[in-house]
Amino acid sequence: MAQIEQAAVKPRLGRKRDHTRDPEILEVALDVLAETGYDGMTIEMVATRAKAGKATLYRRWHSKSDLVLDAVACMKGRELDVDSLPDTGTLRGDLVAMIKPPSIRDSERKLKVMAGIVSMIARNPEMAAAAHEALVEPRAAVNRIFFRRAIDRGEIRADIDVEKLCMIGPALVAYRVLLLRKPVDREFLLSNIDEVILPAVGLRAA
Amino acid sequence: MAQIEQAAVKPRLGRKRDHTRDPEILEVALDVLAETGYDGMTIEMVATRAKAGKATLYRRWHSKSDLVLDAVACMKGRELDVDSLPDTGTLRGDLVAMIKPPSIRDSERKLKVMAGIVSMIARNPEMAAAAHEALVEPRAAVNRIFFRRAIDRGEIRADIDVEKLCMIGPALVAYRVLLLRKPVDREFLLSNIDEVILPAVGLRAA
DNA sequence: CATATACGGTACTGAGCAGTTCCGGATATG
DNA sequence: CATATCCGGAACTGCTCAGTACCGTATATG
Structure with a gap:
């Protein structure tokens, strides 16, 4: 109506109108979420x-x-x-190259956030979708690229189940962090690659 | 004091003194916990x-x-x-023999309970210990037996990391149920055995 | 049958928190 | 400098729920 057009014509007054602080607030929300879980978190804390x-x-x-x-x-x-x-030219090289402290920290934080919302995921489809998009899928996507490359260059058989393989690493990490409450270190990640993932595609560690 | 001894001497009156209904109540508590999560659950519901x-x-x-x-x-x-x-005589036989509908249902329920308390596990050591004892360790224990048997009969190498192998199956199942929200069926469990676990110990599916 | 006892149920208390309202101050615009 | 606008903060409301108190009843004992 008229008011709306008026508002659209002359809206620029006072303080910044763009939500500049949104990312900052969302970041804090994630921190609190990771620390206390969804139900423990209060708006006031954030x-x-x-x-x-x-x-x-x-x-x-x-x-x-x-x-x-x-x-x-x-x-x-x-x-x-x-x-x-x-892009190291070998599957193992690519997988090992992903083992970097920043990547590990990022992954652990994501899992702490995940821990805070797991119980909601079962009952809230929107939350389930958001969690899948933001936490599950990106990890799988990276692995997917590595496995497809390996297939393209003939390093591994073409009929392997890529989708299943993509999940092995994340599953082992998630289980370790969420249920075993043990730290994720380089040694653990290397053994995942050499003792589980590579054997599953028919490759040896060396 | 005197009262206490008196009470100890002649306590048998009225209704049953033993907590006969405890198991029933605990079972209900687990159901509600699995359905609503720890924070969603109320004492009144139970x-x-x-x-x-x-x-x-x-x-x-x-x-x-x-x-x-x-x-x-x-x-x-x-x-x-x-x-x-x-005890079928082969590692694969033992693992496959564990795939039974009751076992799958039991496992899914345990994971739903787990989902309801994951966020507490990080902050409550007692809960973490209880969850580990009741939900994580028993699964691992069964696998441990199978792998040790396989080593004893020379089916697989003796220097494999049994503790790590024990976790692969549970990890894949937990990831699928808790994060992917997909059902655990026979096909999935078979592919875990044939495409992941057996390759990791140097065996083929056949 | 008399009685002590625990149980199911209801009503209550108090705390914590989501969500709302209001206000004084900061700030960019003209 | 005047003003329109948004922000931080604090006070307030309403609800939910953990935990308590109490009561009428069912039941096993003697």
């Missing part, structure tokens, strides 16, 4: 730690679950893109 | 569904977390004992 008011958060997100949904979905963004992936 | 009063539950357990802790710990009990395990 607001306080982000030096914002509760009202500010509710101006931007309708509810707590909206905020968390958005925060989880926004983890999807900062993936390493295809061009920045290692 | 009481109502068990046709008991809230007071009855609080007479037996000091708090909600006590009840859940006890419920989880009590899942440890009804394991199949060593003698009832299959």
Whole structure:
């Protein structure tokens, strides 16, 4: 109506209108989520730690679950893109090249976030979708590229189940972090590659 | 004091003094836990569904977390004992023999319970211990027996990492149920054995 | 049959938290 | 400098739920 056009014509006054602090707030939300889990997390915790008011958060997100949904979905963004992936010429080389401290930290944080929302995933399809898109799929995608390359260059058989193989690494890591509560270190990841993944595609470690 | 001795001398009156209904209540608690997660579960839900009063539950357990802790710990009990395990003469035979509908259902329920308490595990050592004892360790123990047998009969190399191998199956199942939300069926479990576990110990499916 | 006892059920208390409202101050615009 | 706008913060509301208190009843004992 008229008001809406009016508002659209002359909206630029006062403070910055763009939601500049959104990413910062979402980042804090993820931290709190990872530390306390969904139910342990309160809006006030997020607001306080982000030096914002509760009202500010509710101006931007309708509810707590909206905020968390958005925060989880926004983890999807900062993936390493295809061009920045290692390409060493061998499957093992590619897989081993992914073992870097920043990558490990990122992965552990994702799993802590995951731990905070697992129980919701079963009952909230939106959350399940967001978690899958942001936490499960990106990991699988990277592995998928490595396995396809290996098939293309004839390193491994073409009839292997790529989708299944993509999950082995993530599954072993998730089990270790979420259920065994043990740290993920280089040794563990190397043994995953050499003792489980490579044998599954018919390759030896050497 | 005197009262205590008196009570000890002549305590047998009224209704049954033993906590006969405890197992029933714990079973209900596990159901609710699996359905709603720890925070979604209320004492009243458990009481109502068990046709008991809230007071009855609080007479037996000091708090909600006590009840859940006890419920989880009590899942440890009804394991199949060593003698009832299959012993087919081959590693693959033993592993495949474990694929039975009751076993699958049991496993899925355990994982739903696990999903309900994952976020607590990180912050509550007692819960972590209970979950490990009741949900993680029994699965590993069965596999451990199978792998040791295979080593003893010379079917597989003696220097393989048994502890690591024990976790592969559970890890793949947990990842599929908790994060991928896909069903665990015979086909999936067979492919775990033939495409992942057996290759990892240097055996072929046939 | 009398009685002590535990049970199921209901009502209550208090705490914690999602979500709302309001206000004083900061800030960019003109 | 005046003003429109948004923000941080604090106070408030309403609800849910852990935990408690109490009561009428069922039941095993003697």
